[in-house]
Each structure stands twice: as C-alpha cells, then as structure tokens.
Amino acid sequence: MKPEHWERIQALFHRALSLPEADRVGLLTSTDEEPEVLSEVNMMISEDARPAELFNSGLGQLANAILHGGVEQQKFHPYRLVKLLGEGGMGVVYLAEHEETGTQAAVKVLRDSWISPARRERFQREQDSLAGLIHPHIARLYEAHVAPDETPWFAMEYVDGLSITRHCRHHHLDTLSRLSLFHSLCEAVEHAHQHQLIHRDLKPSNVMVSTDGVVKLLDFGIAKQIDLSQPGSIDAQRWMTRSHAAPEQLLGEPTGVFTDIYALGLILYELLTDRLPFDPTRRVPEAAPPALPGAEGELFQICLTAMHRQPEERFSSVSRLLEALHQCRHRTSRAAGA
Numbered sequence: 001m002k003p004e005h006w007e008r009i010q011a012l013f014h015r016a017l018s019l020p021e022a023d024r025v026g027l028l029t030s031t032d033e034e035p036e037v038l039s040e041v042n043m044m045i046s047e048d049a050r051p052a053e054l055f056n057s058g059l060g061q062l063a064n065a066i067l068h069g070g071v072e073q074q075k076f077h078p079y080r081l082v083k084l085l086g087e088g089g090m091g092v093v094y095l096a097e098h099e100e101t102g103t104q105a106a107v108k109v110l111r112d113s114w115i116s117p118a119r120r121e122r123f124q125r126e127q128d129s130l131a132g133l134i135h136p137h138i139a140r141l142y143e144a145h146v147a148p149d150e151t152p153w154f155a156m157e158y159v160d161g162l163s164i165t166r167h168c169r170h171h172h173l174d175t176l177s178r179l180s181l182f183h184s185l186c187e188a189v190e191h192a193h194q195h196q197l198i199h200r201d202l203k204p205s206n207v208m209v210s211t212d213g214v215v216k217l218l219d220f221g222i223a224k225q226i227d228l229s230q231p232g233s234i235d236a237q238r239w240m241t242r243s244h245a246a247p248e249q250l251l252g253e254p255t256g257v258f259t260d261i262y263a264l265g266l267i268l269y270e271l272l273t274d275r276l277p278f279d280p281t282r283r284v285p286e287a288a289p290p291a292l293p294g295a296e297g298e299l300f301q302i303c304l305t306a307m308h309r310q311p312e313e314r315f316s317s318v319s320r321l322l323e324a325l326h327q328c329r330h331r332t333s334r335a336a337g338a
Helices: 003-017 021-030 035-048 059-067 070-076 117-131 164-170 175-194 234-239 257-273 294-306 318-337
Strands: 079-087 091-098 104-110 141-146 152-157 161-163 207-210 215-217
Touching (some): 257 318
Antiparallel strands (some): 141 152
C-alpha cells in the first residue's frame, strides 16, 4: 500500500459510511479512484458491517451458572472458582484457589468449544505459547486440562493489581517511573520474540502491574509464531483490539515483530500523556499523533518511529527501541546535571 493512498482511503471510507447503505454502491462505482483504493475501502466497509460475535453473548449468564453450580465446579479440579474476573469472545476468566495449597490462580475457560475446531486450536496455541515462556514479567502457566465434557481450560498466575496505565495514574507516577515500567514490558515482549512468538494484542489491559510494582504481561490468545507469519486471517482480525492495532492488522496484511513494536510505541505514548494518540474507534490507520510538549519531544520521536505506518520504518527490534530510550534518558540526565 502506497503511503499517499492513506488519506484518500480514509476520506472515501468515511464519506461512504455517512451515506445510506443503498447509496454507497453508487458512490464507489462513480468515483475515479484507483482500484487499489476502492478495494481497501470495500474491505473496510465490510468489516465495519460485521455483526457482533456469537461468542460475545451470554457469557455473564454462563459465568454465574458455573460459579453457583457445585457439580460444574468439579470440572476444574483441583481449583475452586471464586469469582468472575473477566469475559470476552473466547470465554471467561475466573479467580480460583487451589484446593490443597490455597494458591490463587486465574482459570481461563473456553466456551462452546464444540462449535469451532479453530477456536479450540487457538486456545491450545495460547497454552503452548505460555508454557514456553518463563520470564519474571510474563504471567506463568500452571497447568492445562480438558474437563470431562471436553471443555478446555487452563490455570495461570493471577496478578493482583491494575493495568499499567491505571497503575500510573492511580499512583501519580512521574515520567521516569513510567519509563521503568515500560522497560520491564519491553523485556517481556523481547523474551517472547526470542522464542519466535509475536503477541499481536499488546494493550494496557494485557499489561498488569501487581500491588508490589511488578509488571506482568498477559493474554497470548492471538499470538503467532514469527516464522509462520502470513497475511492476517479473518479470525485474527476479529479478535484484535482495534484501538491498539497496527495498520497492517487493520488491513489484514502480514504481521511480525514490527506489529508488536507499533503497539509498544502506542503504549509508551499513553504512558507519557494519559491518553490514546488516535480515535479508539478507528477503522483505518491515521496520521501522526499529537506532539508531546516541551522536554518530552525526544520521547515523542521515539513514539513516532515505533508507530510509523510503514513497518520497515519502525525500530527493527525491541532492543533497538530500548537502546533509543536509554540514549534519550542518558542525554536528559547529562543535561540536567550540566
């Protein structure tokens, strides 16, 4: 995709959405835009019209039924479910206690696994991903099982704390402290990359900070092996978080290390400004985010590089991103001491 096409794609896409559905075909057939632009706009209109996922409905009722059904609880032995922690398209996550040791864990349960073999495969892939990642800043997998009714579930480290952005706001952390937490996150992502795994869904809600200040990266649900990276599948496009998705994810193009680099740049921007750089409902990539004020200008340039719309223009690795941050902090310290 040529960079100069982005603005025309955005303009035509939003113009089409402003019209009644019956009038959109006339607009797109009468325009003299290039076929490449029209193809992208049509794809985005189709994606925008996609109905809500079947699996997003009824999860609250499912969670309550399991929590209050004694027989159902036995499916997750040796863990006793305590309360619902969260729910989403894939299933539900509970706070649980080990019946013998009392150790707390997060138990993730796949809902309606019989409906789609692809869902079971992706759930299994998340287990495999977690099993191979042993790092102080990645939540650990404890064990994985299949219940008697063939419902897949696994237990992993429970992180009692807040998302990284909420933690920073709640404790009124200064820039240096926020960068320290970001450094820990980068170390976790780099560890995953060293194990040939890209996360593809990096966002503040998947980065927790425990009550004692330790960063923990969660949720490898749409992670993918680097050497298997191909153009994004419909499944991956459905499950990604649009507000934190890289341009290539929004367009269903190939993903890679550069996709996680983009998300890290976006999270860094959030940590520095307490706001998103873009409209969270965006359907297509946008122009550069608003600049950071004053002394944070150099940090803003790091964000811009990480979030470049063209993957080849971003940092080539997490270590390169960390190196740029280190040099920035070093220059800032020297200037402060001068």
